[in-house]
Amino acid sequence: MYKIIIDSCGELTDSLKKDGHFCNVALELDVDGYRIRDDESFDQHDFLRRVKESVKGPKSSCPSPEEYMQAFEGEADHVYVVTLSGKLSGSYNSAVLAVNLYNEEHEDCGKQIYVFNSRSASIGETLIGMKVQELEESGLSFDEVVKQTEEYISSMNTFFVLETLDTLRKAGRLSNLKAFVASTLNIKPVMGSTDEGSIQQLGQARGMKRALAKMVEDVVAATKDCEHRILAISHCNCPERAQYVKACLEKLARFKKIVIVDTAGISSMYANDGGIIIAV
Template identity: 25%
Template sequence: MKTAIITDSTAYLSNDYIEQHDDLYVISLSVILNQSSYKESHEITTNEFYAKLKQVEELPMTSQPSIGEYIDLLEQLKNKGYEKAIAIHLSSGISGTYQNSITAGKSVDGIDVYSFDSKLACMIEGFYVDFAYKHKNQRTADEIIDEMTKMRDQTTEGYIVVDDLSNLRKGGRLTATQAMIGTMLHIKPVLTFEDGLIVPNAKIRTLNKALKQIEHYFEDIVHQYPDEQIHATIIHANNEDAAEKWLYKMKEKYPNINITLSHFGPVIGTHLGSGALAMGWVIGDF
């Protein structure tokens, strides 16, 4: 039985990875800048987005793929002979993409859609895509969803350090006064995901201390799961040099753990702003 894997553009998988996986399909979210809408990865590059971000006063908007777009994709897959699709999407707490996959799946006969809410985004979402792809011919779709749910609920974590508080203020997550005080005090908030929502984890005075806090969280995981496969990623928003230095440090300390470098593209970068750094991990056999 032919199975497709669907994900969305906020997994920020590399073009090489996408091209090398024939049964993988990516549906794009959009970012709206100065009243112009761009599908990320297709109509605007990450570098172009961060360059434009410096020039806008108002926070850009983001939008999910419409149900119509999703139905069109499923119709195309059905016509290609796919009978099943496993759809892995960014957190339903920050986007309606996951819900639209469910609605679209009910609207198209001839292909069964199994939707998964990663409750995160970016390369951590991408790890689930990789897991599903590698197991799609050995396990049933239900078994894959069940295993990913266990991974998500028991061992997956992600932490973000925001460099510039202005986007959080523009997005209503901080008042202007809080942002001003935070900037004056050099506060580097560490954010995490709870129940699919981005929430504060800690308020730390310097970037180095904030990164060290995340490193402590990761060290605890390594000690807790010494014999498990840990897949980790360091993610940056237009801050590649700092991310590469952090990656080198972590790889030097944990040479036997797969730690990759990724980025925040336009949709997620809209909310975090330029300069953000993050680290996340998934534990699983893939």
């Protein structure tokens, strides 16, 4: 028996929600004092409205160790946890602390638990969970699943393009002047993950369509053996844009599978209205 726990920055597809092996542990959002739990009750349209009207911008808080410990319970003797990049959130550290506390309290339970630092976010976490399931279902030992999943994480890349820089500006990650210039000139940054799981700017383009085209080119250039890899796209309130990106990718490369999901709460905060995230 195995269980795959993904913090709520990682969106679960409908099939994964029904699978029985997956579950989310919720982070929380705060917009000017209004608390929002990133679970099935999350209302994306209401959240985006509040973010747009907010002066300070949204903030997030990670799950407590107690919440992770509750998720460990059950019959599964192999438990895998996938968290948002440790460079972006305290979720990873909270999950590691939860494992240490749980093992102290349940010394003889025989349960094996491992926490993966995704070094990614959003659908990147989901792909890691799917890889864990693939390896578990193939009959590998717990240690071998961990080893091969860590190798998979090291091979992954995450990319995203933002419609607006407003949230980054409000969060203090971008100067007012740079955000103003980018907005005025309609410059869209193409962003990506570093090897350590931080965010870096890979390039930029004038207009969303050109920025998406550049991101697609970057994705294909950075991905080896495309035909053997699953690619995932998450979008914040822009399904047509996600389908457009999928079509652009299919013109340049053949992937094993392409999955599209809408962003949940934490990913909606990062991507903002109109944002596109790709993980592969």
